[in-house]
Amino acid sequence: MSLLRQLTRGLQALTNRAATDRNVADEVDDYLENARAAHLARGLSPDEALRAARIEVGGVTNVREQVRGYGWENAVETMLADVRYAFRRFRGNPGVTIVTVFTLAIGIGASTAIFSAVNPILFESLPYPGAKRITMISDMGADGAPLDVTFGTYRELLQRSHSFDAMAVVNTWQPTLVGRADPDRLDGQRVSGDYFRVLGMSPMLGRNFTAADDRAGGPRVVILGNALWHRRFSGDRDIIGHSVKLDDDDYVVIGVMPATFENVLAPSVQIWAPLQYSTVFGPDSREWGHHLRMIGRMRAGVGLTQARDELSAIARTPRSDFPRVPWASLKSGLLVHSLQDDVTSGVRPVLLAVLGAVILVLLIACANVTNLLLASSARRRGEFAMRSALGARRTRLTQQLLTESLLLAIVGGALGMIVAELGVRALVALSPTGLPRVGVIRLDAAVFAFGLVVTTLVGLSVGVIPALRASREELNLGMQQASQRTTGGHQATRKALVVTEVALAVVLLIGAGLLLRSVRTLLAVNVGFDPSHVLTMQVQESGHRFQQDSAAGDSARYEFFAEALGAVQQIPGVTAAAFTSQLPLSGDFDGYSVQFENDPNANATGSALRYAVTPSYFATMRIPLLHGRLLGAEDRAGAPRAALINESFAKREFPHEDPIGKRLGFGPSDGRLYTIVGVVGDVKQSSLADGETDAIYLTPTQWHWVDNRMSLVVRTNGNAAALVPMVRNAIHSVDRNQPIVRVATMDDLVGRSVADRRFALILFEAFGMVALVLAAVGIYGVLSSSVTEKVREIGIRAALGASPESILTLVLGQGMRLTALGLAIGLAASVAATRAIVSMLFGVSRLDATTYLAVVVTLGAVAMIACGVPAWRAARLDPNRALRAE
Amino acid sequence: MQEPNTDVIQGTLDMLILKTLSLQPMHGYGIARRIEQISRDTFKVNPGSLLTALQRLERSGALDAEWRQTENSRRAKFYSLTRAGHKQLGVETEDWTRRASAVARLLKTEG
Numbered sequence: 001m002s003l004l005r006q007l008t009r010g011l012q013a014l015t016n017r018a019a020t021d022r023n024v025a026d027e028v029d030d031y032l033e034n035a036r037a038a039h040l041a042r043g044l045s046p047d048e049a050l051r052a053a054r055i056e057v058g059g060v061t062n063v064r065e066q067v068r069g070y071g072w073e074n075a076v077e078t079m080l081a082d083v084r085y086a087f088r089r090f091r092g093n094p095g096v097t098i099v100t101v102f103t104l105a106i107g108i109g110a111s112t113a114i115f116s117a118v119n120p121i122l123f124e125s126l127p128y129p130g131a132k133r134i135t136m137i138s139d140m141g142a143d144g145a146p147l148d149v150t151f152g153t154y155r156e157l158l159q160r161s162h163s164f165d166a167m168a169v170v171n172t173w174q175p176t177l178v179g180r181a182d183p184d185r186l187d188g189q190r191v192s193g194d195y196f197r198v199l200g201m202s203p204m205l206g207r208n209f210t211a212a213d214d215r216a217g218g219p220r221v222v223i224l225g226n227a228l229w230h231r232r233f234s235g236d237r238d239i240i241g242h243s244v245k246l247d248d249d250d251y252v253v254i255g256v257m258p259a260t261f262e263n264v265l266a267p268s269v270q271i272w273a274p275l276q277y278s279t280v281f282g283p284d285s286r287e288w289g290h291h292l293r294m295i296g297r298m299r300a301g302v303g304l305t306q307a308r309d310e311l312s313a314i315a316r317t318p319r320s321d322f323p324r325v326p327w328a329s330l331k332s333g334l335l336v337h338s339l340q341d342d343v344t345s346g347v348r349p350v351l352l353a354v355l356g357a358v359i360l361v362l363l364i365a366c367a368n369v370t371n372l373l374l375a376s377s378a379r380r381r382g383e384f385a386m387r388s389a390l391g392a393r394r395t396r397l398t399q400q401l402l403t404e405s406l407l408l409a410i411v412g413g414a415l416g417m418i419v420a421e422l423g424v425r426a427l428v429a430l431s432p433t434g435l436p437r438v439g440v441i442r443l444d445a446a447v448f449a450f451g452l453v454v455t456t457l458v459g460l461s462v463g464v465i466p467a468l469r470a471s472r473e474e475l476n477l478g479m480q481q482a483s484q485r486t487t488g489g490h491q492a493t494r495k496a497l498v499v500t501e502v503a504l505a506v507v508l509l510i511g512a513g514l515l516l517r518s519v520r521t522l523l524a525v526n527v528g529f530d531p532s533h534v535l536t537m538q539v540q541e542s543g544h545r546f547q548q549d550s551a552a553g554d555s556a557r558y559e560f561f562a563e564a565l566g567a568v569q570q571i572p573g574v575t576a577a578a579f580t581s582q583l584p585l586s587g588d589f590d591g592y593s594v595q596f597e598n599d600p601n602a603n604a605t606g607s608a609l610r611y612a613v614t615p616s617y618f619a620t621m622r623i624p625l626l627h628g629r630l631l632g633a634e635d636r637a638g639a640p641r642a643a644l645i646n647e648s649f650a651k652r653e654f655p656h657e658d659p660i661g662k663r664l665g666f667g668p669s670d671g672r673l674y675t676i677v678g679v680v681g682d683v684k685q686s687s688l689a690d691g692e693t694d695a696i697y698l699t700p701t702q703w704h705w706v707d708n709r710m711s712l713v714v715r716t717n718g719n720a721a722a723l724v725p726m727v728r729n730a731i732h733s734v735d736r737n738q739p740i741v742r743v744a745t746m747d748d749l750v751g752r753s754v755a756d757r758r759f760a761l762i763l764f765e766a767f768g769m770v771a772l773v774l775a776a777v778g779i780y781g782v783l784s785s786s787v788t789e790k791v792r793e794i795g796i797r798a799a800l801g802a803s804p805e806s807i808l809t810l811v812l813g814q815g816m817r818l819t820a821l822g823l824a825i826g827l828a829a830s831v832a833a834t835r836a837i838v839s840m841l842f843g844v845s846r847l848d849a850t851t852y853l854a855v856v857v858t859l860g861a862v863a864m865i866a867c868g869v870p871a872w873r874a875a876r877l878d879p880n881r882a883l884r885a886e
Numbered sequence: 887m888q889e890p891n892t893d894v895i896q897g898t899l900d901m902l903i904l905k906t907l908s909l910q911p912m913h914g915y916g917i918a919r920r921i922e923q924i925s926r927d928t929f930k931v932n933p934g935s936l937l938t939a940l941q942r943l944e945r946s947g948a949l950d951a952e953w954r955q956t957e958n959s960r961r962a963k964f965y966s967l968t969r970a971g972h973k974q975l976g977v978e979t980e981d982w983t984r985r986a987s988a989v990a991r992l993l994k995t996e997g
Contacts, residue, residue, distance in 0.1 A: 002947035002970070009945055023953075024937075026961045027914060031933055033960060034915035057933045066934035070941050 010073040024067050032057050078396075082403035089404065093376070097408070099777055100372045104412025106770055107365025108451040109419025114358040114763075116420070116444040117427045118351045120437050126340050127262050127440075129200040133298040135307060136342035137167075139290060140332040142606065149294045151277045151287035153330065154192070156322040157294075160314050163307040165299050168195040169292040170265060171275060174540060174709075175246035176739050177232065185540070185739035186228065186246075188271040189263075195272070196223075196257075198297045203255030206240040209274050213254075216278035222246070223255040225263070225270035246271075264343050264436060265293060283325045284668045290328070295339060308336040327593045343436045349839045350432075350760045356836055357511060357767045360504045362451070367497045367504075368774045373405075374494055375785050409456035413448075420448060430762060432755035491789075494782045495818055501778045502822020502863070503829060505771035506855060510830040512764035513851035514841055519761050521843035522754050528683035529584065530622035534746035535720040536583055539564060539731060540709035540739050554706045560735060561700070561710055565614060567730035568714060573723065576715040578617035581610065581700070583711035584685050585749040586742065592667040594696065596653065608649065608694035609685055610667065612703045612710075618680060620715045628660045628678030637701040643674035648692035650679045666696055668704045687753050689842050713746070720745045757840055772859065775822075776866040783815045784870040794874050795882025804875035811874045815867030816860075823856055892930040894921075899939050901982060902929075904948060904967060904975040911952075911966035914940060940965055948974050 013020040035053035044052060057063060068074075090097040125131040138146035139153060154169045161167070173188040189195075193214035202208050203223055213221055222244065224233070233239050243250040251273065263269045281287035298307050315330035324330065337345075384397055424443050431438055541560055546553045561579055568577045582588035591607040615631045617623075626647055635642040643666065650659045663673040674696070682692040700707060712731075716723055728740055744752075751758075787794070794807060834846035844851070894902065906912065906920045917940075918931040943949045948971035956962045967975070 002945070005947055006945050023963070027937060027963045028933075030913060030956070030960055030962045031915045031918075031937070034913070038915075038919070063934040063937060067937045067941055070938050071945070 006072070010071055010076075013071060013073045014076065021064075021068065024064055028057070028060055028063050028067070031063075032060060078399070079403065082400050083407065085400065086404040086407050090407075096372055096376060100369055100408055101412045101415060103365045103368045103372075103774060103777075104409065105415035105419050107362045107369075108413060108416030108448070109423055110767070110770070111358045111362040112416065112420035112444065112448045112451050113423025113427060114354055115447045116424050117431075117441045118355050119444055119447065120440045121344055121435070122348065122351055122355075126264055126343070127260070130297070130300075131200075131340065132338065133165075133300070133302075134198060134200075134339040135296050135298060135304065136337050136339050137294040137296055137311065138335040138337075139328065139330065140335050142332055144332070146335050148290045149292050150290055150325075150328040151275075151292060152281070152322075152324065153328050154292060154294055155279065156319075156324075157311065157314060157334075159322070160319070161296075161310060163298055163302045163310045164296040166194040166197045167294065167296040168192045168198045169275065169294045170195060171292055172266070173271075173273065174739075174741075175271065175273075176540075176737070177271075178245045178247075178737070179232075183737055183739060184232070185741055186271050187266065187268040188222075188273065189266060189269050190273050190275045192275045192277075195295075198295050200297070201257070201261050204258035205237060206253070206255030208255060209272075214274040214276055216276055218274055218276050220249055220251040221254045221274065222251045223257060223272045224253055225257050225272075226259040226261065228270035229256045246273075262437065262440065264339070265295070267436070267439060284670070288325045288328060304336065304338060308334075311336055347432070347435055347756065349837070350756050353511070353760055353837045353840060354763050356833075357508055357764055360508050361767045361770055364501050364504045364771050364774045367501045368778050371494050371497045371501075371778050371781055374497075375781060378785075405456065409452060413452040413456075416452070417443075417448065430759055432752075432759045491782075491786060494785075498775075498778045498782050498818050499822040499825065501771075501775040502819055502859065503826035505768070505775040506823055506826025506859060507830050507833050508764065508771045509768045509855040509859065510826075510834065510851060511837055512761065512768040513855055514834060514837065514844055514846060514848060515757060515761040515764050517844040517848065517851060518840065518842040519754055519757050522688045522757065523750075525684070525688045527584065527688065527750060528623060528681050529746075531746035531750050533716050533718070533720050534621070535714045535716065535723050535727065536586070536711055536742070536744055536746055536749065537724075537727065537740050538583075538709055538711050538742040539579075540741065546708065557706050557708065558701060560738070561614075563734045564712075564731045564738075567734055568712065568727055571714075571723070571726045571730055573716045573718055574714055575717060576616055576620040578614045578620045578713055579700070579710040580614075580617050580713060581612035581703075581707045581710060582685070583713070583749075584621075584683050585687070585746075585753045586711065586744075587686075588711070589686055594694070595665040595669075597663040597665070597673055606694070608645075608666070608696045610703075611695060611697045612700040612707055613697055615699065617697075617713070620713050621683075622715075623683060624681040626679045626681060627658075628676070630678055630680075631697065631699050635699045635702055639702070641672055641674040641702045642677045642698065644678045644680050644697040645676055646682050646692065646695040647679055648682050649694040649696075652694075664696075666698075670704055674698060674702075684753075688750070711742075720747075757842070760837070760840055772862055775859070776862050779815055779819060779863055780866040780869060782818070783811065783867055784873075786814070787811060787870045787874045790874075791877065791882045794877050795879045798877060798879035799883065807877075808871045808875040811871035812864075812867050815871070816863065819860065819863035819867070823859060827852060827856070890928075892928065894929045894931060894935075898982065899931075899935060900943060900948075901975065901978040903936070903939060903943065904971055904978065907949065907965055907967045908972065908975055911964045913962045913964050917965070943971070947971075 032053050035056050036049045039049035039052045040046065054060070126134070128134060137149065137157070139149045141147045149169065151169065154167070158167050169192045171190040173190045175186055175188050177184040177186055191209070193209045193211050196202055196208050204226075206223070209221070209223065213219060224239070229235060229239065239253050239256070241252065241254075243252050245251075277287050278285075296307075298304075311334045315333050318324055318329075387397060388394075421443055424441060428438055428441055539561070541557055546557050546560070565577060565579055568574060582590045590610050592610050594606055594608045611617075613631070615633060615635075618625065618630050627650075628644075631642060631644060643664070645653075645659060653659065654662065659676050659679060662676045664676065665673055680697065683695065684690060685693055685695070700710070712727070714720070714723060714727055724743055731738065731740060797807060797810075798804075830852070831847065838846050902921050903917055906917050906924075912920065914933070914937055918933065918936055921929055921931050940949065940951075944951050944965065948968060949965045950968050952964050952966070953961050954964050
């Protein structure tokens with residue numbers, strides 16, 4: 001009841017102030033009239049009665065004000081008045097307001113966006129219980145690089161190690177889901193029984209895999225990912241126990257993972273089946289192939305070093321009950337990393353560099369806002385001194401200033417939120433392939449609030465405190481000074497801020513410049529083939545007729561790929577086409593050990609990339625033949641095995657001999673050697689920045705196994721991308737159930753291989769531009785207000801005969817001195833700071849003189865323009881007006 | 887000689903207003919007069935404080951207000967006690983009596 005009255009009366013007063021005021025006035029008048037009547041009744045004359053009544057009441061206006069001041073609505077009215085006043089000020093000073101708001105928006109928005117993206121990848125732990133205990137275990141190659149483990153190694157470690165609660169191995173799997181809808185090639189994984197236990201996750205529906213599922217010849221069961229379950233099975237909870245058709249087989253669904261489950265090892269995977277490898281296997285079986293990824297959950301209390309020590313001890317001491325093969329002898333040891341490190345290590349340098357860049361931007365933004373608010377508070381000292389003198393209390397002035405700062409922060413923050421949201425979207429769109437956990441990148445509200453609070457606090461401290469000090473201490477002084485002149489203290493701070501801004505901008509611009517040159521150099525690298533006008537795609541066979549390990553399945557495979565190639569070559573506009581087992585710059589990496597004849601130890605642990613290619617591959621890719629002959633139709637199954645090696649391999653192995661005719665063992669030791677028939681040019685396989693890798697080319701039919709997925713490369717005269725539907729039709733005319741994936745032009749693949757650097761480059765360029773603009777605004781602001789403050793001085797100089805040129809030079813010199821100081825500090829800082837991006841540079845020193853010089857020139861030119869405007873204004877000052885200005 | 891202190895004891899104005907209005911509805915001036923008369927001019931009421939207190943009591947629901955036309959066509963605001971006001975008066979009276987008698991007792995034992 002009383003609360004309701006409080007509210008309604010308050011609102012009445014707010015909405016109809018005039019009526020409320022009239023009521024108060026009437027009541028006071030009535031009081032006065034009653035008092036007068038009483039005095040009249042006591043016998044005073046009318047005049048005396050009125051006087052007495054007035055004395056009794058004690059000032060009608062005062063009483064009115066006192067009564068009127070009661071109620072919460074007054075606080076609201078004061079606030080609204082402050083807001084109105086603030087907006088009037090903002091309108092009166094649109095330039096400063098807009099710059100402040102946008103600086104805030106960009107600073108807060110950009111840093112929020114970047115931190116939102118970086119946080120889940122670099123700082124949050126993986127979304128698993130006890131995530132710190134999950135490790136990635138890899139075999140180590142002779143060169144120290146991690147290598148996928150073999151099933152044999154896994155089996156031995158599983159039995160002998162005691163540091164782990166659970167271990168699991170994972171193989172990639174690409175089943176084709178057939179059913180009512182079109183065939184759907186899925187990303188899946190074949191996992192050993194404890195995979196989900198290692199991650200600490202279990203299905204939300206149904207059950208987990210068990211040891212009984214994961215044995216050779218075990219049941220065909222699958223666990224579905226939540227997204228796939230929703231997409232293909234409409235989230236039907238009765239799916240458990242029903243079967244789905246994958247390739248040509250029926251698999252029983254035994255579980256569905258929760259939506260919160262993130263498969264960080266391979267984010268796109270939506271289906272899992274047991275690995276079902278045999279525990280009894282010979283040296284040439286797939287169980288000894290390096291193609292499994294291995295994870296383990298350490299026991300509680302076991303640290304990474306402890307686990308590492310134990311595993312390397314096992315690696316060093318082979319036991320007869322666990323025989324090893326030469327290529328998985330664990331001679332070099334094992335690599336043990338936390339899963340977190342393994343997932344993020346590839347992108348960490350890029351993300352840290354970007355994070356560093358955005359922190360620089362935030363610092364520049366803060367410096368700029370501080371600068372602007374300092375200037376505006378300096379200008380307002382007169383105003384506050386005046387208001388204090390007229391009786392405004394400090395709380396009242398503080399409230400006014402708080403309102404203004406908060407308004408700026410709110411408007412800037414709202415815009416910043418938009419910038420951040422767009423920024424996050426752009427980041428996800430721009431993110432290089434292979435960025436882990438992209439799916440969980442979203443706007444981080446906590447980070448946003450943090451940025452907003454920090455910037456606001458900065459604004460408050462620099463905007464409010466000086467003005468308040470002015471209102472308290474220097475009433476007199478402040479008013480005498482009017483609003484035009486300030487003491488030197490502010491200017492010194494502002495100059496220091498500008499120098500800082502310039503220095504930070506230099507660091508950012510140099511980073512951007514170095515990255516730009518790196519990307520240019522990289523794109524100019526000779527990839528070893530001609531990527532233009534080439535379309536690529538991966539074709540995979542699927543179905544029973546391609547049954548593994550059967551002669552019929554093998555020949556069906558050869559036949560399918562041969563027919564598909566024939567059909568593609570018939571397409572008008574196709575000048576050449578070929579199949580290859582691995583495609584350059586596509587992420588494929590398929591290597592086997594090499595052993596030269598008569599030289600059993602020389603290269604025992606060395607490995608080379610294996611390219612099983614149809615003979616037309618070299619013509620299609622335009623890889624040059626340097627020596628000997630290319631592969632041909634005569635190099636078929638049963639014929640003597642022929643191989644080509646790449647140029648740098650040939651030069652290293654046979655520096656003084658002709659490699660042609662030399663023989664080598666490659667891959668599984670089946671006793672049949674390959675004869676080198678030719679040498680071809682080097683090709684970049686994994687990245688443009690890599691050195692040359694040893695490579696061996698052979699025909700698919702002369703390889704030990706039969707590949708079940710091959711990449712198609714198609715050369716055309718015209719637009720490669722336009723060929724896609726025709727090529728697809730051609731392959732499907734042979735067999736319409738074979739999935740086609742990874743369609744891309746070769747140019748795309750080349751572009752993608754510089755994607756992470758390009759990603760960093762785009763962000764550095766953007767941040768560099770922002771920094772440049774903010775620094776220019778800062779220089780302009782300081783110089784401009786300094787000219788305004790020195791109008792009198794300049795006027796005197798002009799009156800005493802200083803030429804406009806000399807004044808121009810004076811002001812310009814003042815600005816350029818600041819710029820030069822900032823440049824010097826920035827260059828020195830860059831020498832240290834560029835260490836952070838050194839891993840992303842290619843073909844350019846981090847101290848590259850050209851880049852440094854270019855940045856100095858650019859920043860100098862921009863600063864010159866920023867200084868020029870106020871200098872010009874100063875030079876054209878009319879001494880008469882300048883001297884009368886105050 | 888010093889003038890006697892005629893300020894209303896701090897915190898008792900509300901109670902005095904409520905008590906005065908418990909007899910009959912009145913306007914502000916009437917309330918002030920009545921308090922002065924009954925206290926035999928011990929208390930002088932400050933009009934600003936009184937009118938603000940009335941505003942506050944009305945807002946809090948202890949009083950109802952009503953505008954009436956006076957004979958010389960001015961508007962006068964008459965206040966009357968509500969049930970909540972009666973209750974508040976009871977509570978405040980009891981409280982005051984308790985504290986005042988305690989003070990009185992203390993002063994007595996002193997002598």
